[in-house]
Amino acid sequence: AVVDVVFSNSTENASEILRGIRDNAERYGVPVVGGHITTDAEHPSLAVFILGKAKNLLTSFGAQEGDDLVFIYNPNGKFVSGFNFWDSSSTLEGREAVRHLEEISSLADDGTADTAKDVSMAGLIGSVLMLLESSGKGADINVESIPRPFEAPLGEWLLAFPSYGFILSLRPG
Incomplete structure (x- = not known):
């Protein structure tokens, strides 16, 4: 609700x-x-x-040493003129938009993930830093390996606020 x-x-x-x-x-x-x-x-x-119900929660403070940081986003979108906002949701039909979010909750439900952070106005790197800070951890990030839409310049993409973007901290294996 x-x-x-x-x-x-x-x-x-x-x-x-x-x-x-x-x-x-x-x-x-x-x-x-x-x-x-x-x-x-x-x-x-x-x-x-x-307010809602969840079978298993994803916290933003449970990253562990040795975890892999995984970025999930929808590459099918466009930058909104005048804003550093990547709109990949407004063209989705209702069921498809819900399916995207259900993918994240299914990772919590099956135990694959227990830690996640939505990419916010702080951009990808800023949001990763928030997740790491609240978990009391650090990370080495190879920015060249971060997936991005082919037309997005790296610097702009690292600061972008995607309408659908999540960072998950996953245990290896």
């Missing part, structure tokens, strides 16, 4: 944000159960809270 808090500077902007929340909640089959809206905010912002 989703609860949102929208602080907008106009009714029109708030309506557009709420439409996006509604459309994506429908795509992923998740109900929006409440929230709060303000339309006279000096600094527009959005907070979204999601």
Whole structure:
């Protein structure tokens, strides 16, 4: 279930944000159960809270020495002009979008993974660093071996915020 808090500077902007929340909640089959809206905010912002059930959790603090860091993303997308955002989700149909997320949870359910981090506004490298810091670990990263869409320059890709991107810390073997 989703609860949102929208602080907008106009009714029109708030309506557009709420439409996006509604459309994506429908795509992923998740109900929006409440929230709060303000339309006279000096600094527009959005907070979204999601509650659900999981058979096995993926923490962001369980990486172990000797683990392999694995980056999972959807290469079928494009950079959004003016932002360092890799959009690989907006063109997916609902069932396909859900399937992508189910792939991650299935790795937790079968015991393959217990540690993961979504790639956030910090980009790939920043998100890896957050996972490592919360786990109290370090890593050697060969940036040349990081998978990326063929058209993405390496520097831009390392800082990108993909709409679907996860780092998993997997035990070898």
